[in-house]
Amino acid sequence: MSKTKTKITVLEGAEMTADGLSYNGAILSPVVEKCEGCERAVPFEDQKFCPSYAQPATKWKHGVCNFATHVRATVDKEGKVKVNPLKASKRAARGR
Numbered sequence: 001m002s003k004t005k006t007k008i009t010v011l012e013g014a015e016m017t018a019d020g021l022s023y024n025g026a027i028l029s030p031v032v033e034k035c036e037g038c039e040r041a042v043p044f045e046d047q048k049f050c051p052s053y054a055q056p057a058t059k060w061k062h063g064v065c066n067f068a069t070h071v072r073a074t075v076d077k078e079g080k081v082k083v084n085p086l087k088a089s090k091r092a093a094r095g096r
């Protein structure tokens with residue numbers, strides 16, 4: 001059975017409000033610096049927003065974002081969390 005992934009590239013129906021970007025009943029905050037390179041970030045006007053997580057800053061506050069397509073967290077021998085950038089080829093393979 002084949003799985004089809006639908007990647008959101010346009011925040012259709014999104015509307016800028018005083019609180020943030022209103023999209024699908026949620027208020028989205030702009031992505032943060034650590035989201036740079038993530039394929040889930042979608043541009044809207046002059047900012048980028050994440051349809052997977054409304055508050056990117058909060059997501060990164062608790063560690064590596066588990067939805068991120070550009071980095072992956074691993075735990076080393078001492079139990080420290082390491083952030084590894086994913087190579088472009090691996091990212092391409094994941095998108096299949």
Ligand code: SF4
Nearest residue numbers: 035038050056065067
């Ligand atoms: S999935 Fe995570 S890393 Fe990617 S844009 Fe959203 S919050 Fe940022």
